[in-house]
Amino acid sequence: MDARLSASLLAGLVLLLHGFTAWAIVEVSMEDRVEVFKGDTAQMTCMFTSDDGIGALTIQWFYVLRTGEKQKIYYQDATMQVVDRATPFTDRIMVNVTAATGEVVLTITDVQLKDQLEFICLVKSLTDGVSEGRTKLLVFERPDFPTIEGVQTGIYVHEEMLSKIGSCEVKNGFPKPNITWYRNNAPLRASDVVKVMPSTTTESSGLFSVRSELSLKVMKEDKDAQFYCEVTYLVPGGTRMTETGRINITVYYPSTAVHVWVESPKGKIKEGDSIMFNCHGNGNTPSSVYVIRHKDNEYALESNMFVLENVTRLQSGHYECISMDMETYEELTGNTTVFVNYLDRAVVMPTVMEVAQGEKLTATCNALSSLQTHTAWFKENRKLSVxxxxxxxxxxxxxxxxxxxxVTVPEIDGMETMATLRVNVKGxxxxMNPKHRVMEESVATTVDLSCHVRGFPAPSVIWTTSDGKVLKTTSQTEREDGVHSMVSVEVTSDLTAFCNASNxxxxxxxxxxIKAIVRTTAAAINTRTSTLSASTVEAATYIPTKKIRKEGSGVIIAVIIICILLLAILGSVLYFLYKKGKICGRSGKRDLTKEKSSKDNIVVEMKSDNTEDAVLLGVNGEKLPPSNQ
Incomplete structure (x- = not known):
């Protein structure tokens, strides 16, 4: 009974001691990782619990070397806080302890790629309780924008080996980015017909550059395919993705059929046109050679085009386009038919006609054509009939x-021909001009006379005068509407000229x-008479020159004689009045030797054509002796 009691007491003591020891252990907890971008600031939090106060605790921070060894960077107890010297973190770390919440925060500034390490937070109490926590610091760097480059040469579908399509590259990322190829939005995975070759380069900065090359078995459908790359990379808290631009590749594949057609002109073809042929196969291998064959003629094509210029009806017929692949020597053909429309020269029957006046005129016009024609007759641009x-x-x-x-072809613009008919009407x-003309011309001038006469055969024209003299023709031309003749005549007197035409x-x-006209001028007539005013008067009469017929010259002379007689009568009347003392206040006889008039007296001289004696009158009407004249 005592033995069992002793054993029970011993067991209880052990349990008590064991419970006391568990209560005294320090507990530490940390996040398993902290993620930051290169160059940013990282904070790692160490959470601890302990019955001892902060003064009874020792706190240390370590990082784990690549070899697995620990390297201390910080120490703290109740009396000191020490940052270890000569470590990569000496100048970039700071530790904050919050006793109330049991937090120890390690802050690292300007995080670099080499800082991607495991960090240890160790907390030890005075009762020898110790605990530690570990956190991995992960550093990230966004890569540059990716680039893509396709092959510049064409790829043949009959290649047995895989053909390189292109390459993608993304630079300066951390951790290493990943590249995935796509064709028409579908990812490409490595297989017997697809090969992806990635390669990674570590830059001197520690960042990664990744390059990927795509090769595959090209099919004809790939000629329209779009290829691109997708790049995925890690960032704090997740994954990001970016895409390159799209590229196409040139795929060469053989033709299975050849087609040939007329590119121009559109519609019907006529003689003189240029025909452009277009010949294409449904393949695109550059080794294919194209020729066009027509009867015994072959024409080489340039850029699948051929132009046949200035065609004639003889070039109508069957045209064959032949394609030959110079690598496989496979030959394909296509064909088309060409018809060249034509319009022969118009033929008028007859081309020259002579008909008598009053007769009926009939002519025909025809032109051979491959199409329906339209015929119209014109004279002097006026339509006569259809x-x-x-x-x-x-x-x-x-x-x-x-x-x-x-003659025209209504179906084709510009298709036209013409011919002419010459019609002569006998008579x-x-x-064409008046048969009788009266003209008035000045004497000693030269007059050009012309006549226009029609008839067939062309009339013979002779110029004569009324006295039978033949005049020399100046010019004579034969026109479509008749004969035009001209003569020059010098006017010396009245004459009559004749234009004589005959066939x-x-x-x-x-x-x-022609009436000859004489130009005449009347001479100025001066008449001297007695002085009647205070200034000297000179009278002159001028008869303007005008055309006067010869038969009217006697009338003019009579008028002039009458004017002279009137002047003479006026002079006689004045003289008579003078003698009677009726003029200028005369009374009785005056002394003939009277003193000369003063310088203010004005003398008027009047001379008559009918008398040789002159009469001088003073201001008082006195007759002056000849000595005073």
Whole structure:
């Protein structure tokens, strides 16, 4: 009984001691990781619990070397706080302890890639209780924007080996970025027909650059495919993604069919056009050669185009385009048919016609064509009729001239031909200008006379005068509407000229009566008479020059004689009045030897053509002796 009691007491003591020891142990907790960008500030929190006060605790911080050894960077107890010297963190760390909440915070500034380490927080109490926590510091750096580059050469679909498509590259990321290739929004995974070759480069800065090359078995469908790269990279708290631009590749694949067509002109083709042929296969291998064959002729194509210039109807027919692959020597053909429309020259029957006045005129015009034609007749740009036949009733001289027959093809613009018809209407000469003309011309001038006469055959024109003299023709021209003749005549007196026209059908003449005109000027007439005013008066009469017919000259002379007689009568009346003392206040006889008049007296001299004696009158009407004249 005593033995069992002793054992129970011993067991209880052990349990008591064991419980006391567990209560005295320090407990530490930390996050398993802290993530920051390169260059930022990192904070690691160490949470602890202990029955001892802060003064009874010792706090230390360590980091773990690559070899696994611990390196102390901080120490703190009740009496001191020490940052270890000669460590990578000496100048960049700071520790804050908050006893109330049981927190110890380690702050590291300007975090670098080499700071990506494991850090240890160790807390020890005076009762020998000790505990530690560990946190990994993870450092991140965003990479540069990725680039993509496709191959510059074309890729043949019949290549047996995988062909390189392009490469993607992303630089300066941390941790290492990842590259994924896409084709038309579908990711490409390595397989028998797809090969992705990544490579990583560690820069001197410690950052990573990743490059990836894509190779695959190219198919024809890849000619329209878009390739690009997706780059994923880690950042604090998650993952980010960015994409490159899209690229296309040139895929060469053989043709399975060839097509040829006329590129221009659109619509119907006519002689003289240039035909542009376009020949294409549904493949695009640069080793393909194209030729166009027509009958025995072959034409090489440049850039799948060929131009046949100034075509004729002989170049209508079947055209074949041949494509040959110079690597596989496979030959393909395509064909098209060309028809060249034509319009021959218009033919007028007859081309020259001679009809008598009053007769009926009939002519035809035709042109051979591959299409429906339209025919119209014109004279002097005036449309006369439509149709192949021209008919004119009752021909006159106005019917004569040039007629145009114009043949067109309404379906094709610019397709036109024409021919002409010359019509001569036989008949006696007929004057186009008046047959009788009266003219007035000055003497000693030269006059140009002309006449225009029509008829067929062309009339012969001779110029004569009324006295039978033949005049020399100055000029004579034969026109479509007749003969134009001209002569120059010098006017010396009245004359009549004749334009005589004749042919085998008759004769006619036109006359020109020329009246000669004499230009005359009346001489100034001066008459001396007695002085009647205070100034000297000189009278002169001028008759303007004018054209006067010869038969009217006697009337003019009579008028002049009458004027002279009137002046003489006036002079006689004045003299008579003078003798009677009725003029200038005369009374009785005056001394003939009277003193000369003063210088203020004015003398008027009047001279008559009918007397040789002059009469001088003083201011008082006295007759002055000849000595005073």
């Amino acid at each position: 149709g192949h036949t021209l008919m004119v009733e009752g021909a006159t001289f106005d019917t004569a001239g040039i007629y145009r027959c114009v 006696a000469p007929e004057f 085998e059908y008759g004769a006619d003449a036109a006359s020109f009566d």
